[in-house]
Amino acid sequence: MALRATLRSKCGVSSLLSRLSSCSSHGRVCVSPVLVAQRRNNSTSPKLKVDFNQSTGVAVMHMQNPPVNSLSLGFLTEFCIAVEKLEMDKSCRGLILTSSQPKVFSAGLDIMDMYGKSPEHCAEFWRAVQEMWLKLYSSNMVTIAAINGSSPAGGCLMSLTCDYRIMADNPRYSIGLNETQLGIVAPFWFKDTMINTVGHRTTEMALELGLLYSSSDALKIGLVDQLVPEDQVLTTATKTVTKWLAIPDHARQITKSMMRKPTIDKLTSNREADIQFFVNFITKDSIQKSLGMYLEMLKKRKS
Amino acid sequence: MALRATLRSKCGVSSLLSRLSSCSSHGRVCVSPVLVAQRRNNSTSPKLKVDFNQSTGVAVMHMQNPPVNSLSLGFLTEFCIAVEKLEMDKSCRGLILTSSQPKVFSAGLDIMDMYGKSPEHCAEFWRAVQEMWLKLYSSNMVTIAAINGSSPAGGCLMSLTCDYRIMADNPRYSIGLNETQLGIVAPFWFKDTMINTVGHRTTEMALELGLLYSSSDALKIGLVDQLVPEDQVLTTATKTVTKWLAIPDHARQITKSMMRKPTIDKLTSNREADIQFFVNFITKDSIQKSLGMYLEMLKKRKS
C-alpha cells in the first residue's frame, strides 16, 4: 500500500550503479542526492520561479532545485504552497510545469529525506508527497507538463497528474516509474495514476520491470501526449493551454473531477495508513542500511 | 452524477456559435432545436421506420425525425417502444440502427425538452434518455450502428451502446461526446460507456475538451470499428450482423451481459437520484436563461 524501498538485493544496487555509470556523460541528468543534501544547507533561495500572466490567466512554474529538481521536503512544501496560492486565485485558470535545470524535469523523491531521519520526519515527508499529488491531480486549473528533460520516478508521477504532457523530442531523455529497478515499489496511487494514463497491461510490465521510456517510446505507449523540439516545449505548452481554456471552465472542471475522483478518494480515505506503512518500511534497519550503502557508492562515484 | 448544462459562460456560447457558423454550408448537419420544435407540433408521422426481415431475423431501424434526428421525448418514447417490441420478438435476433436523414445519424438530445418545461416534464424526458440507453446497452439482440452521418453527443452515446460501429468514410462527418464544448457535462453513464469503448485516458481528454472526431480519427482511437464508403454502410452492417449471428445466441448474450452488467447496474441503482440531479440543475434560473439566449441566437441565425 505504499512505497516499499527494499534496496537490499545486490542485484538492485548493481543494476542501479550500472545505470548511473552509463549515464555519467549526461552529467546532471542522474539523481544525485548527496549534492542535493549539500545544497540544502547552503541555500535559502526559492526553489520555484512562478510567472503569472494576468492577461492570459496562465502561470508558468519553473522548478529550480539544483541540480536535478529532487522532490525534497523543502521543495515539496514550497511547491504545494505555490500551487495552493494559484488555485485560490480565481484569475489563474492554467498552470504549466517546467524545469529551469538543464536536461532534467525532475529526478523524483529526495532520498536524503528518507535516510537517517526520525519517523516523524519521514511521516512529514511522505505527507508532502501525497499532498503534491492530491493538489495536482485534483486541480481545477488546466495543468500542462512541459517536460524539458528526463523525468524518472516522482518526476514522472508529477507529469502524470497533469491534463496534458508535452516532452522534448530528445532520445537522451527518459521518463517512467522506475522504482522497481532500484528495489523500491511504486505505491498504489502512483500505479493508479499510471493505469489511468496508459492502461493496465502497459502499467503492469512498466512497473514490474521499472521501465524508463525514451521520449519516442513514451509517446508510443501514451505516457506523454506530444513530442516537440526542445526549444519549443514551452511555447507549445502555452498554445495548448490556450486551446484548453477555450472550453467553459465549469464543465471542464466537473468532467475532470468525474474522471479522477475515484482515484483521489482511494488515497484520501487511506492517507494515514499509507503514511504509517511508508514510515514502518523506510525506518527498518535493513532498508536504512541499504540506503546508506547506496549513498556511499554515490559518494565514491563523485570523488 | 448527471447532465449539468451550464451554458453560462460567454466562452461556451461563442464557441458554440462559431461551431454552428462554421458548418452552415453543411445545411442540416447541425443541431437545430427550433426547427425540431416547429416540426413537433405539425407532424404525427412516425419518427421511425422499422424493416424487419423474418428470414434473417434482422431488423433495420431507420431514424426519421427531421431535420437531424434530435432525441426528443416524443422520439425517445417511440424508439423505446419499438426496441422493446423487437426485443420481445424471439424471431428478431439482430438490430441495425441507421438514419434516414441526410448527413446526420443523430444530433443528440433535444434542447426543447429542457427549456421552459416543468420539473415533471424534465424528469420524464431524462427518464426516457436513461431508458433508451438501458434498452440498447443491455439488448439481447446483436446491435450494429450504421453511422451514415454526424453523430455528436446523444447520437454518439446511442452508437456506443451497440455491439459494433460502422461509420461512413466521410471527413465531413464527426462523432464524439462534445457536451463540454457547450458548457454541458456528459453524465457518469455516458462517461462509463465511453471508457468501456476507448479506455480511460482517451475518454478523459475527449470529455474534458468535448472533442468531436472525424471518422478517420474516430477509427484510430476505437470510437468506431470500421469505415466504409457511405453507400456501403448499410450493406456492410447487414453482412456484419450475419457474422455475429453465427455465434450461438445464448453464449453471446451471457458474455455481453457479463461485460456490461456492472456499468448498467450503476445507473439502475442510481436512476432516481440521477433524474433528480438533472431536474434540479436544468430548471435553475441561470441555466434556463442561458438556454433561452442560446435558442434566441439560433433563431437569429436562421432568419
Add this chain to the structure above:
Amino acid sequence: MALRATLRSKCGVSSLLSRLSSCSSHGRVCVSPVLVAQRRNNSTSPKLKVDFNQSTGVAVMHMQNPPVNSLSLGFLTEFCIAVEKLEMDKSCRGLILTSSQPKVFSAGLDIMDMYGKSPEHCAEFWRAVQEMWLKLYSSNMVTIAAINGSSPAGGCLMSLTCDYRIMADNPRYSIGLNETQLGIVAPFWFKDTMINTVGHRTTEMALELGLLYSSSDALKIGLVDQLVPEDQVLTTATKTVTKWLAIPDHARQITKSMMRKPTIDKLTSNREADIQFFVNFITKDSIQKSLGMYLEMLKKRKS
C-alpha cells in the same frame, strides 16, 4: 459467474465442425478429446517434463500430454503440484511454460472431465482449473509463456496468466478465448484476466465472437507480447527471463501482487459459488446431451 457450456444450438455445433474440418490438414492442432480419453487409460507416464537449471534459477516446464496438451483433471493435478514445488523452492526464480507437442501449446480444458461424470468429479475438475489459474496468476516467479503452437480457450488462459508471452510467428497458429464459438461462456475470471491484458473493448468483442487470433493479430491487440521464428521461441524466452530476473525479486513480486490482487481476490472469495455454478450447469441433461452429440461427431470424423 462460471463456464456455461450450452453447446445446444445447431449453429454452435456446425460452426465447430466446420472449424475442425477446415483444420484437418493440421493434424493434431485440433481438440480431440476422444483420443485424450483413450490415452488416459493406457498411460502412466508423466504429463510434464520439468528442466530446472540451478545456476540460472529458471525452470522450463514442457507440457507433454498427447496429443494436444488437454487440461484434464490428471494433467492439472500434476501441473499444480509441479508449480507448487517450484514456487516453494527459493532457488527457483523463473518459470517458462512450453509444449512438447507439435503445433499446439495447449488445446484447453478436457471435455472428457465434463461428460458423463458425477457432480463430485465435475466439482473436483473445476477446482483444479481454478487452482491452475490461481497458482500461475499469483506466482512469485517470473513466468514466461513460450507459445510454440495454437493456444485456444484454456490454453490461452494459461498464457494470459504469465508475465510475458512469446509466440511462434506462424500464421497457422492461433490464440484466443473462443469458448463462445462452441456455445460455451468464458467464466468471469477468464474475462478479467483478458481485460487486464488487452482492455475492455477488445475483450468484449473477442469474447462475444469467440475470436481466435492469428499470431500476428494477437501481437497487434496485445494478446501476446512478441513474435519470433518457431525455433527461437524457447531461446527468446530464456533471454527474456534473464532480463526480468535482473530486477530485485522482492520489489517485482510486490508490484505484481499489487497489480493482480483485486482480480485474484474476486475468485478466491467466490470460489465455492463458482464451482457450484459450474457443476449445476454442466450436469444439466440438455448440456450433457449436447456434449454427447459433440463427442459422437468427433468420433465419426476420426473413423
